[in-house]
Amino acid sequence: MEARIAQHAVSAGAAHAGLLRDVLTLQSIHGETGLSLMTAAQVALNLRCSEWKAHRLLTEATGLAELPGALEALERGVLQVEQCLTVVRQLEDLTPAQRLELWQRLLVRLERDAERGAVLTVTRLADLLKTWVLQIAPADAVEQRTSAEDGRTVGYRKRQDGLADIFLIGVRATDAQAVLQRIRAGSAPVTGWDDRTVEQRRLDAAVDLLLGRDVLGTGRCAGAGCGCLPGQPAPCGSEIAVLVPHAVAEGRSDEPATLVGHGPIERDVLQALLLNAPRLRPVFVDGNGIPVGIGTAAQTRTPVRGDLASVRRALTE
DSSP states (O other), X not given: OHHHHHHHHHHHHHHHHHHHHHHHHHHHXXXXXXXXXXXXXXXXXXXXXXXXXXXXXXXXXXXXXXXXXXXXXXXXXXXXXXXXXXXXXXXXXXXXXXHHHHHHHHHHHHHHHHHHTOOOOHHHHHHHHHHHHHHHOHHHHHHHHHHHHTTOEEEXXXXXXXXXXXXXXXXXXXXXXXXXXXXXXXXXXXXXXXXOXXXXXXXXXXXXXXXXXXXXXXXXXXXXOSOOOTTOSSOTTOOOOEEOOHHHHTTSOXXXXXXXXXXEEOHHHHHXXXXXXXXXXXXXEOTTSOEXXXXXXXXXXXXXXXXXXXXXXXXHO
């Protein structure tokens, strides 16, 4: 049974190599007729997959075709299916001579591993190739990283469950490790009754650090003395705008409030905001409920923290 399972891995590699060869042949046919741009779309149609996956297959096929014996290594089970794209991506920016040198070096390593029954994980393979690239083309590696840094940004995605995901894209490795260390330092349990999971504490620590609430496990906002605990739904320091219908704030309506930039929010989140001494300012809307004006600074009210009656009095002033 173990031998049969092992053979499945070899068969998968051979099948993948056959698919890549067919993709290359189709690309060649399309190239001869001036239709090379439609290869990925045609592959996606034939495989009933996304064009993203089809483009990835095309990248693997063209990249491995430039490496002598790569497709054969895949057929023999020396190169694994999940390793293909990593090999192509790590070597694609090198000169042909450098690419050939590193591939031959890697092939020797893969064949030795196959004899021992060992397999490099994708992460370890990427690290190994990155090390070799730094050895033979350090300037190219620096240029590649510098070019990639131009695309650094912050991503935001609103989820259907009322939460949101924020991504830091293109962080320098040194900064990333420093950030992770700060998050680890700030994610210790606040008390013996802190029932948050490790991952929940890490997220709460990251949010607190970004908003300047550098509690670092102390259970208090730095310098504020307000008593906010990490992970609370609407602690101090939040500079956000929420549109709240007057009747909702007074508890006379179930209409949801709107967090600007996100959308409707739940009642418990709104109540946490209202009890956290928000700055209340009138917003004027037209007949369709669309904001058309905002009150002056003199009309701004700040109720007492944690006092719902104070919130309601501020609304009527």
